[in-house]
Amino acid sequence: MAASSTARSFLQVAATEEVISPLRVVQIEGLVILKIIKHCKEFSPALVTGQLLGLDVGSVLEVTNCFPFPIREEDEEIEADGANYQLEMMRCLREVNVDNNTVGWYQSTILGSYQTVELIETFMNYQENIRRCVCIIYDPSRSNQGVLALKALKLSDSFMELYRANSFTGEKLREKNLSWVDIFEEIPIKVSNSALISAFMTELESDTPVTQCDYDRLQLSSNPYMERNMEFLIECMDDLSMEQQKFQFHYRSLSRQQAQQQTWLQKRRAENMARKAAGEDPLPEEDPTNPIFKPIPEPSRVESFLITNQIANYCNQINGVAGQSFNRLYLMKSLHDN
Amino acid sequence: MAAGDLTVLQFSTQSTANLTAKVHPLVIFNICDCYVRRPDQAERVIGTLLGSVLPDGTVDIRNSYAVPHTESAEQVALDIEYHHNMLVSHQKVNPKEVIVGWYSTGLGVTGGSALIHDFYSREVPNPVHLTVDTGFRNGEGTIRAYVSVNLSLGDRQLAAQFQEIPLDLRMVEAERVGFDILKTMAADKLPTDLEGMEVTMQRLLALIDDIYKYVDDVVEGRVAADNSIGRFISDTVAALPKLTPPAFDKLVNDSLQDQLLLLYLSSITRTQLGLAEKLNTAAQIL
Numbered sequence: 001m002a003a004s005s006t007a008r009s010f011l012q013v014a015a016t017e018e019v020i021s022p023l024r025v026v027q028i029e030g031l032v033i034l035k036i037i038k039h040c041k042e043f044s045p046a047l048v049t050g051q052l053l054g055l056d057v058g059s060v061l062e063v064t065n066c067f068p069f070p071i072r073e074e075d076e077e078i079e080a081d082g083a084n085y086q087l088e089m090m091r092c093l094r095e096v097n098v099d100n101n102t103v104g105w106y107q108s109t110i111l112g113s114y115q116t117v118e119l120i121e122t123f124m125n126y127q128e129n130i131r132r133c134v135c136i137i138y139d140p141s142r143s144n145q146g147v148l149a150l151k152a153l154k155l156s157d158s159f160m161e162l163y164r165a166n167s168f169t170g171e172k173l174r175e176k177n178l179s180w181v182d183i184f185e186e187i188p189i190k191v192s193n194s195a196l197i198s199a200f201m202t203e204l205e206s207d208t209p210v211t212q213c214d215y216d217r218l219q220l221s222s223n224p225y226m227e228r229n230m231e232f233l234i235e236c237m238d239d240l241s242m243e244q245q246k247f248q249f250h251y252r253s254l255s256r257q258q259a260q261q262q263t264w265l266q267k268r269r270a271e272n273m274a275r276k277a278a279g280e281d282p283l284p285e286e287d288p289t290n291p292i293f294k295p296i297p298e299p300s301r302v303e304s305f306l307i308t309n310q311i312a313n314y315c316n317q318i319n320g321v322a323g324q325s326f327n328r329l330y331l332m333k334s335l336h337d338n
Numbered sequence: 339m340a341a342g343d344l345t346v347l348q349f350s351t352q353s354t355a356n357l358t359a360k361v362h363p364l365v366i367f368n369i370c371d372c373y374v375r376r377p378d379q380a381e382r383v384i385g386t387l388l389g390s391v392l393p394d395g396t397v398d399i400r401n402s403y404a405v406p407h408t409e410s411a412e413q414v415a416l417d418i419e420y421h422h423n424m425l426v427s428h429q430k431v432n433p434k435e436v437i438v439g440w441y442s443t444g445l446g447v448t449g450g451s452a453l454i455h456d457f458y459s460r461e462v463p464n465p466v467h468l469t470v471d472t473g474f475r476n477g478e479g480t481i482r483a484y485v486s487v488n489l490s491l492g493d494r495q496l497a498a499q500f501q502e503i504p505l506d507l508r509m510v511e512a513e514r515v516g517f518d519i520l521k522t523m524a525a526d527k528l529p530t531d532l533e534g535m536e537v538t539m540q541r542l543l544a545l546i547d548d549i550y551k552y553v554d555d556v557v558e559g560r561v562a563a564d565n566s567i568g569r570f571i572s573d574t575v576a577a578l579p580k581l582t583p584p585a586f587d588k589l590v591n592d593s594l595q596d597q598l599l600l601l602y603l604s605s606i607t608r609t610q611l612g613l614a615e616k617l618n619t620a621a622q623i624l
């Protein structure tokens with residue numbers, strides 16, 4: 001059969017690569033949100049994780065179900081147990097027609113302190129098997145203030161390439177113009193519900209004009225929360241200053257080494273001139289066996305980036321809560337005047 | 339049968355007199371989701387309810403999972419192995435959640451339900467049967483809970499009766515998330531702090547307006563005065579702490595200043611971060 005000019009041969013289609021559309025929106029079902037909230041709240045303040053299941057459709061990542069992971073103890077035998085548990089759950093859920101596709105994982109956090117190296121490692125692990133994965137972070141302590149603190153995160157592509165190459169020197173970063181804001185990308189969340197559940201919820205919605213959510217928001221005491229936030233912020237600043245000291249130390253030793261290299265080079269040149277005057281062969285101007293020529297490794301910047309991210313997060317949270325408190329205080333003031 | 343003794347049909351009600359059941363919204367979400375995903379030939383979905391029994395006797399239903407089953411006119415077959423596997427998996431995460439009953443979608447209790455109830459009563463002493471009407475047959479989604487009561491005639495067991503028990507739908511968690519997100523079929527984004535604050539304040543304003551109107555109506559004689567409501571309102575107003583205006587102003591201003599200080603601190607920190615970033619990556623050893 002002659003292929004027309006518009007039809008492409010099988011070989012051509014197989015050869016063209018799929019264009020991966022960038023992830024724009026994460027669509028979560030109400031069921032998943034409730035499950036995540038329940039799991040995180042039950043075990044707070046311990047941190048828990050779980051697996052997300054769903055479908056990857058175009059530029060939307062749909063999350064349709066999830067299941068929690070049991071709290072893992074640090075034991076080698078339990079590692080196999082954990083994998084078994086996962087397989088068992090996925091198999092059982094498949095039998096009741098739940099989407100069997102892993103699209104990421106969720107974890108709980110306290111006051112937004114989730115930027116750790118383990119998170120990046122987990123991302124890289126997942127990314128090897130799944131083309132697109134997302135991590136959902138839920139903060140139960142913030143949700144007590146009446147805000148649904150749910151975030152969907154993804155590692156940015158440029159950061160992933162650098163991490164794979166394991167090179168975090170200042171030069172490479174400057175090349176790619178990568179700064180600490182570029183590590184994590186936050187993706188907007190959309191919520192969807194099936195028609196049946198929406199009918200039930202409409203009916204079960206209480207008739208009272210004020211809900212629990214409002215009581216939480218109008219609570220006047222936000223001091224304990226702010227205090228904890230400040231404590232975490234101060235600790236982070238300590239960590240950041242330690243990292244910066246490491247850099248300073250590195251720079252100082254680098255410049256010291258360069259000075260040493262210069263003096264050695266001058267000595268060699270003087271020696272060579274003396275030798276030339278005596279008619280002998282000049283010695284090479286480089287000596288790779290000399291320890292002062294050994295390149296000093298530059299400390300990785302990942303830690304400092306992560307800490308910077310965390311600090312920025314705390315600052316944002318403080319701003320948010322302060323805004324709410326202003327509202328409440330002015331409200332109280334006007335009520336009292338009346 | 340011996341003549342003379344009057345045998346009376348006994349309803350043993352004492353054990354179920356105080357039993358109530360509490361259902362969390364997650365269970366309803368789970369059931370609806372399983373119903374929507376059921377295989378084409380099944381008419382209804384059956385599953386296990388997990389939870390705990392509180393010290394005062396109420397059954398707290400917190401979680402659930404569907405169990406595949408096959409049903410025909412005469413018999414019902416439940417996949418018991420699947421049920422046990424899921425139970426073990428769930429208990430790995432939360433060992434405190436045990437079986438408290440089972441659910442099925444559909445309005446009434448059918449003949450096959452008695453058999454399934456029998457099976458569950460072998461696992462748990464007094465299982466609760468929850469029916470969720472996903473067909474909206476009465477024009478509304480009825481959710482009902484039953485326990486099985488034995489009807490005995492003298493010493494002989496006659497039948498088991500499904501007796502309805504009061505059901506408490508604790509929607510507190512759903513309220514926390516916000517019904518606007520859970521009610522609509524698609525919510526475009528999660529509300530931020532300030533938007534939520536706005537909504538709350540509007541609701542508060544509406545409430546205050548209502549109370550104002552009510553008090554006005556009562557004073558002008560348009561509405562009959564209800565003493566209990568009046569007492570309630572006066573209690574609420576009296577609950578405002580009595581502070582002299584200067585003391586109150588000082589309190590409010592102190593809090594305002596604290597918040598402003600924190601805001602200033604966080605802005606400084608961010609500026610510092612921006613500067614440090616530029617210095618760290620821009621520095622080169624020449």
